[in-house]
Amino acid sequence: MPRRTPPVAELVDRAREGESRAVARLISLVEDESPMLREVMAALSPYAGHAHIVGITGSPGVGKSTSTSALVTAYRGTGKRVAVLAVDPSSPFSGGALLGDRVRMQDHALDKGVYIRSMASRGHLGGLSWSTPQALRVLDAAGFDVVFVETVGVGQSEVEIAGMADTTIVLLAPGMGDGIQAAKAGILEVGDLYVVNKADRDGVQNVTRDLRNMLALAERAEGAWVPPILKTVASRNEGIDEVVTAIEDRLTWMRGNGVLDDRRRSRARDEIEAIAMTTLRARFAHLHGDARLDVLAAKVAEGNTDPYSAADELIAAL
Amino acid sequence: MPRRTPPVAELVDRAREGESRAVARLISLVEDESPMLREVMAALSPYAGHAHIVGITGSPGVGKSTSTSALVTAYRGTGKRVAVLAVDPSSPFSGGALLGDRVRMQDHALDKGVYIRSMASRGHLGGLSWSTPQALRVLDAAGFDVVFVETVGVGQSEVEIAGMADTTIVLLAPGMGDGIQAAKAGILEVGDLYVVNKADRDGVQNVTRDLRNMLALAERAEGAWVPPILKTVASRNEGIDEVVTAIEDRLTWMRGNGVLDDRRRSRARDEIEAIAMTTLRARFAHLHGDARLDVLAAKVAEGNTDPYSAADELIAAL
Incomplete structure (x- = not known):
């Protein structure tokens, strides 16, 4: 039985009041490329432009969803509203992701300040879909203070996510040959923060040193942001507060020098x-x-x- | 010192006479997105539409370049002119590929009927570049009977190569977890021929059986092409003639039922x-x-x- 879609203005109001079902409905309209999208985007535009969009990328197995979950909990402790958009660039279908969403939501099920959603990658051009920016626009306008966009770093996806985010976190872990992978995939050009997760494992020094050496080689303009390297054990919540502090430092830096406005205009242009x-x-x-x-x-x-x-x-x- | 570019009409004539340097110059104009491209494409158009474009894709290590080289030799034995376009979807640069071209060309260095060229993937959209179809157009118009487009099967690239080719060969090899990879990457939708290379190795039966089972599950319209599964040891030239026969069977089939014309119109449209x-x-x-x-x-x-x-x-x- 098809569900009745409430009027757009009502959906937008309810989404802004923190009703997860209203947010979900708006993102489904994006996913379905609904003809109502024009009206939705027009209704949302006065409220957009406030969220800090934080990309999280890394190879499979570095602990992306554990890290994101820990960051969500830490941010909730500061009273901020947090959304997570998990984009799977390898799948044209989002069906399989829904169960994962429910599992991931369990920790935050009763918390109106958290919204978690998976989206498949769409579009025949490959990579992240053009619907991802529109989903981010929904979450931004719905009043979330921080929106994490999480994606597996394969091929072009980390470059694309960096284009959509204000701040991009590149996650690594010891013992995965990440040093070589990093250089190969060009992630050194996209990271604003580097987080070496699973820092209780052997080899953490090697990863950190390789990363530091490679970042030292990068050409950087005068006054440019210097990406910090942090260590975490996300499964035990270790180092997570420091990551939150670094994310907030980055936001303050971007606000102070016009970079945030530049990024937003550039995204709007795209x-x-x-x-x-x-x-x-x-x-x-x-x-x-x-x-x-x-x-x-x-x-x-x-x-x-x-x-x-x-x-x-x-x-x-x- | 910049080289003088000869007039387009002269370049086209020389390329059609089998002069490798003229072919190379035309493809460089494509790669450089030269303003002369319009004139080049106009001059080439009367000669286009005759080559059989054969895509070759597969995971790293299945033996793509060895297989392509063996196929080139086999085709040369039948008197046909053969070109190879090796596209690297992971690199935005083509510099590194040039040495590889020279090494690969050594076997065919004195043969005017063979042309081999590597191209980097271009364009900010990721995946195979829009210059690839134009390079194929150059090789087609230059009078090559068969043009192999070789690319590593990663992410979307095999889907894109299938869109550009008349016939797509998916290469697999035993012991690489290819069965699972195949299902995951959707290569079962793109292959017109499946070739299990390194067929002297353990596990060839498993790969062949998995492949056969998966192909049996695919939905196919009445009268549709049924992809054959072939086995080769390309490094010893075993099974290569059978692959050539299968490629020619496919060409005959496509010519007989209008599929070839459909594909060409669809490519032109793109x-x-x-x-x-x-x-x-x-x-x-x-x-x-x-x-x-x-x-x-x-x-x-x-x-x-x-x-x-x-x-x-x-x-x-x-």
């Missing part, structure tokens, strides 16, 4: 562009209700024109 | 769309010489409008 491109792509596909693109494609395939001339024709027909 | 989108993106960035997108981004960041309304304004300003 979002507008993505929506405009998606809109235009849809228009190409259904141009004047005929199959103009198909006709052009057939001409190119038969060698009767080239793709550049065909693209010119397509744009001219808009 | 190419036109990608070029049109890139053109429009550039126009957004420099709209009327002002910073319209920046102004809109600031308004969205400050909550004065939402990204959908901003996208509408951007499109209206085109």
Whole structure:
């Protein structure tokens, strides 16, 4: 039985009052690419731009969800409202993630100040979906003070998450060959904080030293943020308060020098562009209700024109 | 000292006569996103649409380059002209690949019927670049009968390569946990041929059986191509002729039922769309010489409008 969707204004009000079901409904509208999204985004826009978006990335097994959970608890201790968006860049489906959400929510089930949600990666372009920024916009406007975006660091995903976050935490752990992985995946360009988790294990000194050496080699402009290296044992809550302090230091630093505003404008720019491109792509596909693109494609395939001339024709027909 | 670029018509003629340097120069124009590309593509279009584009993908270590090299030799034995485009989706740089090209070319250095080239993946969207289809267009128009596109199967790359190829070969090898990998990465949806390489090793029966079981579960329309499973030891040239036969069977099948034409039109469609989108993106960035997108981004960041309304304004300003 399809659920009735309440009016957008009502959903937005309830989400801002901390009602998890209203937040969930709004994010589902994003996931489903609902035609109501325009109205939702218009209703949310006056409230957006206040959350600190914190990306958390790292290889499988470094302890991302344990660390995130510990950070959520620590932030709740300071009275802040916290949301977690766990993005799985390897799966086009979100179904399987829902059970995980429920398990993860158990610690915070009665706490209206916490919201946890998994999202699959969408879109045929691979990597993190263009719906992720919109889900972040929902959580931001819903009044969460801190929004963690957690994703497995594979391929391009950590670069993409860094583009969406104000602050990016790169998690590592001893004994996983992370030093080599770090250099390879280019995570040294995206981390604002480096956290070596499982710091009670052998090899923590090696990881920390490798990381320090590699960060020392990075070129950094005068006055640029210098990423701190922290150690945690997230499963025992060790070092978590220090991570919270570092996140807050970073926020203060960004606020003081305009970096936060720059990041937000840059994200808005990417979002507008993505929506405009998606809109235009849809228009190409259904141009004047005929199959103009198909006709052009057939001409190119038969060698009767080239793709550049065909693209010119397509744009001219808009 | 910058090299003089000969006139496009001359380059195209020389490339069609099998001159490797002319082919290389044309592909460099693609890689450099040269302003001459429009002219190049226009000059090439009458000759395009004849090559059989064969994708080769598989996890690291399954023997992709050995297999490709054996296939090149086998095809040369039948008198066909063969090109190899090796795409590295993990690297934004192509510099390191050039030495590899020279090593790989040694076996075929005096053979005008063979061309081998590595390309880095470009573009901020991740995955295979939009320049790959254009490089394939160059090789096609240069008169190669078969063009192999080789890429490491990681993340989305095998799905993307399948979109660019007429025929996709998925390579596997025993003892690499490929059965599980296969299901996970969705390669069962992209393979037209499955080749279990290193078939002299333990575990070849397991891989073949797992693969057969999984392929048996796939839903297939009436009359659809049924992917064969082949075994090779590429390093000793065993089973390679059978792979060539299977590739040619697939080509005959595609020619007979219109699938080949469909694929080519679909590829042309993607190419036109990608070029049109890139053109429009550039126009957004420099709209009327002002910073319209920046102004809109600031308004969205400050909550004065939402990204959908901003996208509408951007499109209206085109």
